[in-house]
Amino acid sequence: MRELTYAQALREALTEEMERDPNILLMGEDIGVYGGVFKVTEGLMARFGEERVRETPISESGFIGAAVGLAMMGKHPMAELMFMDFAWVAADQIFNQACKMRQMSGGQVKVPLVIRTQQGGGRGNAAQHSQCLEAHFAHIPGIKIALPSTPSDAKGLLKQAFREQDPVVVIEHKLLYNTKGDVAEQMDPILFGKANIVRPGRDVTIISYSRTVLHCLEAATTLAAQGVDAEVIDLRTIMPLDMDTVLASIRKTNRAVVAHEAHRNAGFGAEIAARIMEQGFQHLDAPVERVGALDVPIAYSLPLESATLPSPDKIVAAARRAMRMEA
Amino acid sequence: MRELTYAQALREALTEEMERDPNILLMGEDIGVYGGVFKVTEGLMARFGEERVRETPISESGFIGAAVGLAMMGKHPMAELMFMDFAWVAADQIFNQACKMRQMSGGQVKVPLVIRTQQGGGRGNAAQHSQCLEAHFAHIPGIKIALPSTPSDAKGLLKQAFREQDPVVVIEHKLLYNTKGDVAEQMDPILFGKANIVRPGRDVTIISYSRTVLHCLEAATTLAAQGVDAEVIDLRTIMPLDMDTVLASIRKTNRAVVAHEAHRNAGFGAEIAARIMEQGFQHLDAPVERVGALDVPIAYSLPLESATLPSPDKIVAAARRAMRMEA
């Protein structure tokens, strides 16, 4: 096993998939010569040429729409959306076009399109560059959603994204690109819909995905010191959603916390909490606790941004509430 | 009291508000000479002139963005988005601009903008013209959300929308425009954040908004015949959200159903269910049940569309599940 950064792992996945399938091609702003602003596609244009690694104008609607057209005609494009916050300039092409073409045509077309993007705060990028928007994708049928938290998952889930025959959004986190982790040389794609128990525990189930998983693990360490043995589940994909793993854990712990970086109000945590209640009510000894960003635009200034976003401390506090322990 | 249609009530609200405040102006496609495709603005151009009732090209990003600019400079514009499904072509202007300007500027500007739109299925408009997207708005801080279910509420809530100093989206339903109801001649605005108990009951609380409230009332009638006395709450606005009324009801009934026409997965019903659990767990005798559209794009063909959307029957079934009664 080697250690790779999350960015390197993603690049390896792209390279392997492009070698495997000549129909795969990449499109996006600055992804060619420069290798993307987060350097994920570095070297790929030199390797695969300008036709397969296509630099685009700043026209997210245009090139994501073009990717939909390519996908319908037999290609397997990946469109890079530089920041998740820009999904809204391309939203019609994602939600009204990519998500619906198969159904509207009665199955005559498919749209095997991978959208890669990154989201999240913590860098002082302010309100228009810090948002987490996976809930918007989850609400619209027709697209699968992967949110890797480690380099290994980044590689495995991105590889799987190119095996799917439907639109997939792979949502990365800007603060994960430089994190390191073991990544197998030979690696199978990670099937969607299989959550990962990243820390087993008996007392409380903490459910999360993407970078917040790291916060949860930190919280679990703190909780352990306080005598609370937390199980941490990394969902990996939220569409499909692995409720089996979640419910099995809750049958054991009887308590749950859902944590994500997206705003709490109408965040995907609400869906998870609601499903836990629906499917595991009799096993719950306390209400499912939710941790998410405060419901305000994310401010630039460090103390404001920090207090707005979730943190290990807030997850600890939520777990203690779920345990009916004193704050 | 007179009976008015929902469309007439909206028109009356617009007329009264425009008479009251010369800074109010309307923008949108076909809203002038034709009076809008749902005829809500009929006669208003003749009355208030072309400057205040401005027909726009098909440029939703452009004119909603222009409305943001007008709002920042002292006007109180209303932008009509013909179908909610088109929010995605204007989404950046709504979510990244209108919702965030006040905060990003540290309070130097405000954006008193009213977006009026309509949503929903039931007419065979197929996947790109039938969606309910209030959850997308709810997830983004900075905008208030009203969903009137009756002509009277339509008038009162739309009037209030023009008293707010923040962005507001008033979400109508295409199948409500021709519904009739009593509307007072003199009517105060209806304050946001006050739910309406449209049918008191003891056994189960059914929470809803917009057209689905009518389904809930129908369901309540059916349930009454089955010996179940349902309380139906019309939230009227989901941002702000009146949890006090919801919780007071649940303290009485100990059972709840949340029903809306939007897709169930990551719909706003999940948020309501999660909050009920968080704030009223000890009062719940059963999990909160959710009713929403199936998580598939909405099909054209009548039997498929009908089976996809919620119905009084599905609400009855959910209430019976909440009551732990046989299906």
Added chain:
Amino acid sequence: MGLTTEQLKDAYGRMCLARAFERKCEELFMQGQVRGSLHMSIGQEASAAGTALALRDSDLLITNYRGHGHALAKGISPRAAMAEMLGRVTGCCKGKGGSMHWTDMSKGILPANAIVAGGLPTVVGAALAGKLDGLDRVAVVFFGDGAANQGATHEAMNLAAIWKVPAIFICENNLYSEMTPIGKTTTNKDLAERAAAYRMPATIVDANDVEAMHAAVSEAVTRARRGEGPTFIEAKTYRLVGHMIGDSQIYRSKDEVEEWRAQRDPIRLAGDKLIARGVTRAELDAISAGADATVADAAAFASASAFPDVSEIFVDVFEHNALN
């Protein structure tokens, strides 16, 4: 580059079919059998027929909610199309798409779009796919004068130009976007002026003249097949009916409509040309009766077809329908 008499008769037939088909849909709509909104292209049939005659089956078409004529001219099965209007499982989209999303991949007809300008970015990719595969396939997109003002149109045309894709942008300028006259939505006299912003070749064509339309599209097709990139065609035309059924048309004068109907009906114009070339009125009537018969057959087929089973709801969402 005119059409031969045989070709012109073919075009005439396609136009008759489109009109008869839509009139039948109108009837079925009034009976409540067609749901949603119905947007007819009556008066615009020459644009469709002239285009289709310039294309191969393998060439691609993306149209919109006003696309019945385009798809019929390009060869969609009238039976499957009519069954789609009635929401039947035998419909071209199994009843899931309805009037606004007709698809027939065997004829190169990609899903029609109900979002104004929604299909323009898509056509760029569809065209690019063929180019990458070394095919000489072209991709045509139809959109209206109103659609020209959407952001997606701008982005798509710019992409098409820089990537030199074999796409043809046909802007059917019928002078109105829904109920709003073009004078309120653009300062341009001709929308073809927009193409210069991308240095894209453009032509303006009298799209009620099926020969002129065919010639304009043929030229664009030639350019596209040669690898010379996209073309913008402003197809000047007029919708003789309302934007949708129920449109009161108070935004335009009866005289204006009447003048177009009397002087510029594309089917009449093509018929006159055929007569001038020696084709008999009886032959024309036979073509038109043939179209009527096709429509009657389609309607009978559609009515006799079953509605989709509700289990179809979960099919065609994902490849494996792995719903959450």
Added chain:
Amino acid sequence: MGLTTEQLKDAYGRMCLARAFERKCEELFMQGQVRGSLHMSIGQEASAAGTALALRDSDLLITNYRGHGHALAKGISPRAAMAEMLGRVTGCCKGKGGSMHWTDMSKGILPANAIVAGGLPTVVGAALAGKLDGLDRVAVVFFGDGAANQGATHEAMNLAAIWKVPAIFICENNLYSEMTPIGKTTTNKDLAERAAAYRMPATIVDANDVEAMHAAVSEAVTRARRGEGPTFIEAKTYRLVGHMIGDSQIYRSKDEVEEWRAQRDPIRLAGDKLIARGVTRAELDAISAGADATVADAAAFASASAFPDVSEIFVDVFEHNALN
């Protein structure tokens, strides 16, 4: 219509201020005191200063993430601006907006935008508001060559043209959108060609020449105040530094940058003009030293200021902060 020597000195001072300010920001960024991304406009200062000199305080400005020079030239307080860079409560946005969202309504500076082309629709409305109120106020928006390819740009320019609003669209063509050269993003030689698509008057200006820039904007301002509608100005310029701090600039040659720096640095060009008009080197140095002093004062003020209290999180979201 040249600038008087006094005006040119004023312009020179504003340019020096912008450059000194950004260099200070760079330093603070490297120290980790400035967060997020820092986009400097070094090399583009004449565009900002020339524009500001043509405007009144009451005229409106919408700029973007590369807008420090624009806002400083238009009169934003350097102290409030620098405090914003450091996220302090004394910042122009109370520390909430940071580098990309500077606002000063007392100087007509609306919130700067971090979404490429996000401010273009907004400027149409801001301009329209003044027109409706019978004011002769104009509204200026800055955007880049890359932004010209966004859908919002198209929609906004079309609206501005049909509504004849007093807006000025200044497209700073610095030949790159982030790391992508203009040749990959448009087929146009000049982006001014885009304006013809809306029949909007357009000029191309050497935006490294502050006098030329001032003249072009002044003409557009005159037209706007007279009620003659919007103007498009293509301001040809060059960014002498990376897109953002950390940009390796591998996408362009060192020679290219060096040539622009040596030949076309707008501050040097303005200085040379002043010298040619008899202003002494010492005077210029004094102006530049004044700018440095202003920046030093601003930095001291900012550093001494407090961070906002966390309770500020809930302020400025809604009028009454009626959060759910």
